[in-house]
Amino acid sequence: GENVEQHPSTLSVQEGDSAVIKCTYSDSASNYFPWYKQELGKGPQLIIDIRSNVGEKKDQRIAVTLNKTAKHFSLHITETQPEDSAVYFCAASTGNSGGSNYKLTFGKGTLLTVNP
Amino acid sequence: ETGVTQTPRHLVMGMTNKKSLKCEQHLGHNAMYWYKQSAKKPLELMFVYNFKEQTENNSVPSRFSPECPNSSHLFLHLHTLQPEDSALYLCASSHPGDSYEQYFGPGTRLTVT
Numbered sequence: 325g326e327n328v329e330q331h332p333s334t335l336s337v338q339e340g341d342s343a344v345i346k347c348t349y350s351d352s353a354s355n356y357f358p359w360y361k362q363e364l365g366k367g368p369q370l371i372i373d374i375r376s377n378v379g380e381k382k383d384q385r386i387a388v389t390l391n392k393t394a395k396h397f398s399l400h401i402t403e404t405q406p407e408d409s410a411v412y413f414c415a416a417s418t419g420n421s422g423g424s425n426y427k428l429t430f431g432k433g434t435l436l437t438v439n440p
Numbered sequence: 441e442t443g444v445t446q447t448p449r450h451l452v453m454g455m456t457n458k459k460s461l462k463c464e465q466h467l468g469h470n471a472m473y474w475y476k477q478s479a480k481k482p483l484e485l486m487f488v489y490n491f492k493e494q495t496e497n498n499s500v501p502s503r504f505s506p507e508c509p510n511s512s513h514l515f516l517h518l519h520t521l522q523p524e525d526s527a528l529y530l531c532a533s534s535h536p537g538d539s540y541e542q543y544f545g546p547g548t549r550l551t552v553t
Contacts (some may be wrong), residue, residue, distance in 0.1 A: 328482070337503070339493060356540045358540070358541070358542075360544075365546070366546050366547075367442065367444070367446075367530050367544035367546045367547050368483070368544045369442065369544070370541055370542070370543070373540070405552075413482075415525065424471050427485060427488070427496065428483075428542060429482070429487070430481065430482040430483040431482060432481065432482050433482070440509065
């Protein structure tokens with residue numbers, strides 16, 4: 325089955341700096357890669373995702389890059405703010421078309437701390 | 441709010457108790473999921489229901505029993521749990537047609553004493 329490795333497990337940055345979290349996956353059939361943010365006491369919230377037909381996607385201060393050949397993808401947060409502090413999870417899915425369910429395999433998470 | 445609610449938010453139970461976790465989604469989705477989140481481990485998929493039919497049971501012990509009476513509601517019935525079952529139990533839903541996106545509830549923090 326799919327295996328997703330995520331690094332680093334903890335990341336501390338100064339406000340305004342950039343943060344990068346990296347993930348690798350094992351199943352070359354994976355074609356969907358979401359990133360989730362989980363704040364204390366809340367469930368994971370989808371913040372950005374990328375499909376395998378795209379190499380990069382950006383949404384304001386957040387961007388995700390995908391290298392299918394190397395089987396790795398990364399989350400980039402620019403101009404970090406204290407409210408970006410949370411646990412971030414990457415995930416990968418092979419997906420299924422035709423109305424079937426989508427099984428996500430998650431990384432272990434990265435605790436990001438943005439220091440004011 | 442994501443449109444997925446879970447009750448209770450916190451639960452403490454003894455190993456001989458029987459309790460149930462409830463999840464409700466107001467998004468019109470057809471697929472619902474139970475995940476277990478333990479410290480320093482990836483989220484573990486437990487069960488998947490698609491159009492009320494169970495399509496995945498990820499080798500979960502029988503002391504966890506899911507129920508999906510309709511596409512909007514999902515239950516997890518618990519009995520004779522072990523202390524190592526203490527974790528955050530998350531419910532999620534998705535529309536499996538075009539979207540891969542899963543929307544999570546806030547979770548139930550379960551402590552087994």
